[in-house]
Amino acid sequence: MVKKILRSVQMTLPCSMDE
Structure with missing residues:
Protein backbone atom coordinates (compact mmCIF):
# COMPACT_ATOMS: atom_id res chain seq x y z
CA MET A 1 0.00 0.00 0.00
CA VAL A 2 2.66 2.49 1.02
CA PRO A 14 11.93 14.19 -8.75
CA CYS A 15 14.16 11.21 -7.93
CA SER A 16 15.92 13.52 -5.49
CA MET A 17 13.09 12.91 -3.04
CA ASP A 18 13.82 9.18 -3.18
CA GLU A 19 15.92 9.70 -0.07
Missing part, protein backbone atom coordinates in the same frame (compact mmCIF):
# COMPACT_ATOMS: atom_id res chain seq x y z
CA LYS A 3 4.89 1.33 -1.83
CA LYS A 4 2.15 2.23 -4.32
CA ILE A 5 1.90 5.73 -2.88
CA LEU A 6 5.67 6.16 -2.81
CA ARG A 7 5.81 5.14 -6.47
CA SER A 8 3.09 7.62 -7.35
CA VAL A 9 4.93 10.37 -5.49
CA GLN A 10 8.21 9.46 -7.13
CA MET A 11 6.57 9.85 -10.54
CA THR A 12 5.26 13.28 -9.59
CA LEU A 13 8.31 14.41 -7.63
Whole structure:
Protein backbone atom coordinates (compact mmCIF):
# COMPACT_ATOMS: atom_id res chain seq x y z
CA MET A 1 0.00 0.00 0.00
CA VAL A 2 2.66 2.49 1.02
CA LYS A 3 4.89 1.33 -1.83
CA LYS A 4 2.15 2.23 -4.32
CA ILE A 5 1.90 5.73 -2.88
CA LEU A 6 5.67 6.16 -2.81
CA ARG A 7 5.81 5.14 -6.47
CA SER A 8 3.09 7.62 -7.35
CA VAL A 9 4.93 10.37 -5.49
CA GLN A 10 8.21 9.46 -7.13
CA MET A 11 6.57 9.85 -10.54
CA THR A 12 5.26 13.28 -9.59
CA LEU A 13 8.31 14.41 -7.63
CA PRO A 14 11.93 14.19 -8.75
CA CYS A 15 14.16 11.21 -7.93
CA SER A 16 15.92 13.52 -5.49
CA MET A 17 13.09 12.91 -3.04
CA ASP A 18 13.82 9.18 -3.18
CA GLU A 19 15.92 9.70 -0.07
